[in-house]
Amino acid sequence: MPWPPARSPGARRPEREYEKVAAPKKGRSASAQSRPGRSLALILIAIAALTGGMFVSGHPTPRLGIDLAGGTSITLTAKNEPGQPNAINKTNMDTAVDIMNRRVNGLGVSEAEVQTQGSDNIIVNIPKGTNSKQAREQVGTTAKLYFRPVLATQASGSDASASPSPSASSSSSGNANDKASSSSSPSSSATPSATATSQGRAVTDALKADSTPSASSSASASPSSSASPSPSGSVDPATAKLQAAYAALDCTDKAVRAKTGEGVKPTDPTVACGKNSSGQWQKYVLGPAEVSGTDIKKAAAVFDTQSAAGWKVTMDFTSSGSKKFADITGKLAKNQTPQNQFAIVLDGEVVSDPYVNQALTGGNAEISGSFSQTEAQDLANMLKYGALPLTFKESSVTTVTAALGGEQLHAGLIAGAIGLGLVVIYLVIYYRGLSMIAIPSLLVSGALTYVLMALLGPTIGFALNLPAVCGAIVAIGITADSFIVFFERIRDEIREGRSLRPAVERAWPRARRTILVSDFVSFLAAAVLFIVTVGKVQGFAFTLGLTTLLDVVVVFLFTKPLMTILARRKFFASGHSWSGLDPKRLGAKPPLRRTRRPSAPVDTKEA
Amino acid sequence: MSKLGTLGARLHRGEIGYDFVGKRKIWYGISILITITAILGLTVRGLNMGIEFQGGAVFTTPKHMSVSVTQAETYAQDASGHDAIVQKLGDGSLRVQIAGIDTDKSDQIKETLSKDLKVDSEKINADLVGPSWGDQIANKAWEGLAIFMVLVVIYLAIAFEWRMAVAALVALIHDITITVGIYALVGFEVTPGTVIGLLTILGYSLYDTVVVFDSLKEQTKDITKQTRYTYSDVADRSINSTLVRSINTTVVALLPVAGLLFIGGGVLGAGMLNDISLSLFVGLAAGAYSSIFIATPLVADLKEREPQMKALRKRVLAKRAQAAATGESLQSRVSEESYDDEPEDAAPAVVGPRNQPASRSRGRGRPSGKRR
Numbered sequence: 001m002p003w004p005p006a007r008s009p010g011a012r013r014p015e016r017e018y019e020k021v022a023a024p025k026k027g028r029s030a031s032a033q034s035r036p037g038r039s040l041a042l043i044l045i046a047i048a049a050l051t052g053g054m055f056v057s058g059h060p061t062p063r064l065g066i067d068l069a070g071g072t073s074i075t076l077t078a079k080n081e082p083g084q085p086n087a088i089n090k091t092n093m094d095t096a097v098d099i100m101n102r103r104v105n106g107l108g109v110s111e112a113e114v115q116t117q118g119s120d121n122i123i124v125n126i127p128k129g130t131n132s133k134q135a136r137e138q139v140g141t142t143a144k145l146y147f148r149p150v151l152a153t154q155a156s157g158s159d160a161s162a163s164p165s166p167s168a169s170s171s172s173s174g175n176a177n178d179k180a181s182s183s184s185s186p187s188s189s190a191t192p193s194a195t196a197t198s199q200g201r202a203v204t205d206a207l208k209a210d211s212t213p214s215a216s217s218s219a220s221a222s223p224s225s226s227a228s229p230s231p232s233g234s235v236d237p238a239t240a241k242l243q244a245a246y247a248a249l250d251c252t253d254k255a256v257r258a259k260t261g262e263g264v265k266p267t268d269p270t271v272a273c274g275k276n277s278s279g280q281w282q283k284y285v286l287g288p289a290e291v292s293g294t295d296i297k298k299a300a301a302v303f304d305t306q307s308a309a310g311w312k313v314t315m316d317f318t319s320s321g322s323k324k325f326a327d328i329t330g331k332l333a334k335n336q337t338p339q340n341q342f343a344i345v346l347d348g349e350v351v352s353d354p355y356v357n358q359a360l361t362g363g364n365a366e367i368s369g370s371f372s373q374t375e376a377q378d379l380a381n382m383l384k385y386g387a388l389p390l391t392f393k394e395s396s397v398t399t400v401t402a403a404l405g406g407e408q409l410h411a412g413l414i415a416g417a418i419g420l421g422l423v424v425i426y427l428v429i430y431y432r433g434l435s436m437i438a439i440p441s442l443l444v445s446g447a448l449t450y451v452l453m454a455l456l457g458p459t460i461g462f463a464l465n466l467p468a469v470c471g472a473i474v475a476i477g478i479t480a481d482s483f484i485v486f487f488e489r490i491r492d493e494i495r496e497g498r499s500l501r502p503a504v505e506r507a508w509p510r511a512r513r514t515i516l517v518s519d520f521v522s523f524l525a526a527a528v529l530f531i532v533t534v535g536k537v538q539g540f541a542f543t544l545g546l547t548t549l550l551d552v553v554v555v556f557l558f559t560k561p562l563m564t565i566l567a568r569r570k571f572f573a574s575g576h577s578w579s580g581l582d583p584k585r586l587g588a589k590p591p592l593r594r595t596r597r598p599s600a601p602v603d604t605k606e607a
Numbered sequence: 608m609s610k611l612g613t614l615g616a617r618l619h620r621g622e623i624g625y626d627f628v629g630k631r632k633i634w635y636g637i638s639i640l641i642t643i644t645a646i647l648g649l650t651v652r653g654l655n656m657g658i659e660f661q662g663g664a665v666f667t668t669p670k671h672m673s674v675s676v677t678q679a680e681t682y683a684q685d686a687s688g689h690d691a692i693v694q695k696l697g698d699g700s701l702r703v704q705i706a707g708i709d710t711d712k713s714d715q716i717k718e719t720l721s722k723d724l725k726v727d728s729e730k731i732n733a734d735l736v737g738p739s740w741g742d743q744i745a746n747k748a749w750e751g752l753a754i755f756m757v758l759v760v761i762y763l764a765i766a767f768e769w770r771m772a773v774a775a776l777v778a779l780i781h782d783i784t785i786t787v788g789i790y791a792l793v794g795f796e797v798t799p800g801t802v803i804g805l806l807t808i809l810g811y812s813l814y815d816t817v818v819v820f821d822s823l824k825e826q827t828k829d830i831t832k833q834t835r836y837t838y839s840d841v842a843d844r845s846i847n848s849t850l851v852r853s854i855n856t857t858v859v860a861l862l863p864v865a866g867l868l869f870i871g872g873g874v875l876g877a878g879m880l881n882d883i884s885l886s887l888f889v890g891l892a893a894g895a896y897s898s899i900f901i902a903t904p905l906v907a908d909l910k911e912r913e914p915q916m917k918a919l920r921k922r923v924l925a926k927r928a929q930a931a932a933t934g935e936s937l938q939s940r941v942s943e944e945s946y947d948d949e950p951e952d953a954a955p956a957v958v959g960p961r962n963q964p965a966s967r968s969r970g971r972g973r974p975s976g977k978r979r
Contacts, residue, residue, distance in 0.1 A: 075740065077737075077739070077740070077743065118747070393737060393739075394735070394737060395736070395737045395739065395740035395743065396659075396734070396735060396736045396737060396740045397713070397733065397734075397735040398733070398734045398735070399731075399732055399733040399734075400732050401669070401729070401730050401731070401732050403669065403670075403730070404667065404732050408880075411870050411880060412870075412880065414870050415863075415866045415867045415869070415870035415880060416863070416866070417866075418863075418866035418869065418870065419862060419863025419864070419865075419866035419867065420863070421866075422862035422863065422865070422866060423859055423862050423863060426858060426859060426862060427859075430855065466880065467800070467803055467883065469880075470803070470867065470880060470883045470884070471807075473863045473864075473866070473867055474807060474860075474863060474864065474887065476859075476863045477811075477856070477859050477860030477861075477862070477863055477864070478811075478814070478860070480859040481814070481855075481856045481859060481860070484852055484855045484856055484859065485818065485852060488851060488852045488855075492848075510825070513821065514817075514818055514821045514822075517766060517817055517818075517821055518814045518817045518818050518821075519814075520762070521759060521762070521810060521813045521814055521817050522810040522811070522813075522814050524755065524758055524759060524762065524810075525755055525759075525806070525807075525809045525810030525813070526810065528751050528754050528755040528758065529751050529755070529806055532747055532750050532751035532754060533744070533747045533748060533750075533751050533806075536799050536800070536803065537744065537747070537748065537751075537799065537802065537803050537806065540803045540806075540807070540883075541806075544807065544810070
């Protein structure tokens with residue numbers, strides 16, 4: 001490796017050795033020479049394909065986070081209910097997310113997204129243009145699931161406009177029955193409930209015919225069920241108001257539905273809407289809540305293989321819940337339809353209205369009917385949510401106006417441009433011609449980062465937020481550093497007197513190792529941060545990790561091949577003073593070295 | 608520009624050689640001093656924790672507010688019943704910070720405030736943080752820090768050796784202490800952005816250290832087979848030879864961060880960009896310093912305690928004494944010479960056949976060569 005092979009006494013030998021060295025390299029460089037073009041083509045094709053995919057997928061820009069696009073972002077932290085230490089787990093959190101999604105999107109909020117973050121947080125992102133206050137109220141409150149006795153019910157809205165005439169009722173009979181039965185007795189035959197099949201909605205319709213003529217008739221209905229949990233006074237103003245509300249309720253109107261049951265205490269009777277099994281909206285007058293969602297221990301959708309009754313939902317109650325449930329079912333069973341029904345009300349909406357034939361005392365119950373699998377699972381999930389032993393607390397609420405979001409995005413982009421510009425200037429000054437490799441590499445890296453961010457938006461829900469922008473800007477340094485390591489190695493080799501092409505091939509393995517080792521550390525930091533941390537830190541860690549990976553890809557598939565190709569160019573190979581590889585400039589001055597080490601006897605050794 | 612180029616080249620040729628390892632005591636001293644100052648600052652002054660860590664609300668109004676700061680302060684205090692801090696930002700918008708309020712009450716405060724300031728409440732940016740959220744972020748960050756340190760020590764111990772792992776860890780803790788200390792002393796506000804910046808320093812500081820260690824490992828591979836240089840000499844050469852890269856890396860890393868800082872501080876006035884870039888800036892500078900002045904000398908120190916290395920040092924010193932006696936003058940600047948072949952050995956993929964002659968030649972005199 002010493003340097004001037006031709007001039008020193010032992011010159012021949014180094015030459016030979018050089019050949020030896022070159023020999024293994026030949027295989028290498030042969031492949032390297034066929035490879036650079038291929039790698040370049042590969043990465044360019046990859047970029048083209050990804051870009052194509054980006055446009056095809058219809059997301060040509062990265063999805064922006066709330067802090068850049070404007071909107072409200074709410075972080076909810078789950079808390080265990082007392083006595084339930086291990087309630088924060090993935091299943092419970094996922095159920096909670098489902099329900100919250102249902103609530104937020106029930107508001108008519110478009111594209112609100114709800115997702116878990118870390119082990120115990122739920123992030124709700126509500127884009128700008130929606131009433132953030134209302135949305136906050138929706139997610140901020142704990143979901144309320146109650147079992148309320150049905151006092152009266154009828155179809156509602158324009159679909160049901162014909163229903164006031166009693167004749168219209170007969171249509172929906174038979175198929176629409178939900179019923180609750182006790183599953184405590186092993187054989188289904190033992191439960192008398194199996195007998196009363198053709199009731200449910202059909203009967204409901206019949207009643208509706210009764211109740212329509214005047215509000216008063218249904219008012220009379222509620223006090224009449226003597227044992228029923230009806231409001232305290234029989235004909236107090238509250239009841240009259242309830243009746244008025246019931247008469248006026250139009251469940252087909254989404255806005256009306258969203259408002260229905262707002263602010264009603266569980267101990268008060270209320271009106272509510274729900275969809276019946278034929279998909280029509282049905283309105284209800286409901287008594288005070290008898291059993292609440294927290295009384296349910298668990299719920300599941302099961303396929304009944306024994307009686308071939310299809311999908312059903314089973315519920316287990318807690319000990320206090322069993323008692324309450326036994327009480328209410330005992331009372332309800334004595335009543336006529338629809339007052340033998342109870343409504344399962346989630347957030348003011350009736351999700352199911354099974355009827356009861358007998359007191360169910362076993363601490364568990366099942367709801368059967370003509371459920372499809374999804375229907376049964378949905379209902380079970382809703383019941384589960386009531387049973388979730390979790391409460392959620394708002395940890396942080398960030399509201400960003402669209403104006404500020406745009407400004408921050410703008411500032412981030414300018415900062416990135418300035419940063420990139422400064423780095424490019426530095427590279428040009430210091431590395432001159434080599435910056436012809438460094439700058440395209442940076443650009444390729446930037447393009448890949450952008451495209452991947454755009455693609456990851458729809459696929460994994462990645463949203464570009466301010467910390468992520470910071471991460472990307474910081475990553476410019478890491479990416480540029482890989483080139484610096486590589487270039488410095490090449491320069492080392494040139495200082496030793498090698499010509500450019502062998503210098504590149506020799507420098508690469510070492511630079512490669514350094515790049516891999518240091519990128520690994522950087523990636524490790526990003527990965528640990530991403531897994532462990534929450535909130536904004538995570539977005540940052542994600543981009544940092546992504547760009548570190550891309551850095552490796554770009555250096556291997558783009559920078560190195562490009563260097564190999566350009567090394568053949570005369571401009572670089574001859575060490576033009578602007579190429580950044582001028583041996584003289586780099587200090588490869590054999591005479592100087594010789595004078596410095598006059599006594600070095602063996603410095604002719606090529607290695 | 609050519610000046611820069613030649614400076615780089617001179618650095619590389621060892622013409623600018625600095626005895627990092629030899630003068631390590633000075634740098635250790637300086638670092639210990641800085642660390643003590645940082646710890647003192649931390650205990651005496653404490654960190655100025657932002658609203659995100661105390662719980663509270665930050666409201667930012669639209670631009671060009673006509674209301675004065677004191678007026679806005681009064682409004683905010685009336686609305687919340689708590690002390691409020693109001694800042695006027697560069698673009699004329701107001702930043703109202705109210706500590707210690709609950710997230711539930713914030714809506715109400717926002718409404719009142721928007722009425723007082725005569726702005727549409729939907730146009731006010733609000734950042735409401737529950738008191739436990741900041742703790743959660745901070746705790747998770749510490750957790751991440753701890754896990755990362757353990758993993759990185761394991762990784763470095765495997766990829767290099769435990770001494771390097773220890774030295775890297777010391778350097779890392781050193782960087783973080785200094786950064787935190789500067790925050791305490793200057794009184795910069797600590798926000799989640801600061802934490803992000805601090806955590807990035809982890810990666811970066813080690814990144815830098817790892818590159819120096821990589822070169823050190825290469826060059827010391829066969830150190831016991833020669834008698835010219837002690838471990839410290841080689842370590843010194845490693846630092847000097849990677850100095851150019853370290854400087855370039857730091858400059859290149861600092862440039863974008865400087866861009867961020869300029870934009871974050873100059874244009875936006877305050878916020879995430881500013882917080883991240885400030886702590887990054889401080890941390891990066893500390894990181895570059897520590898990998899050169901602390902980590903590598905520390906490795907050399909640790910290594911020199913190994914019996915093998917002690918023996919080597921004895922041999923080297925003996926040889927040097929002998930050489931001096933026989934009048935054969937060695938170069939005075941050891942670091943100028945390259946203790947060379949090793950680097951090549953370390954790249955087996957290329958240099959396979961070269962190794963033998965290299966190691967044969969090693970014992971005798973100075974193989975010429977390659978400077979790392």
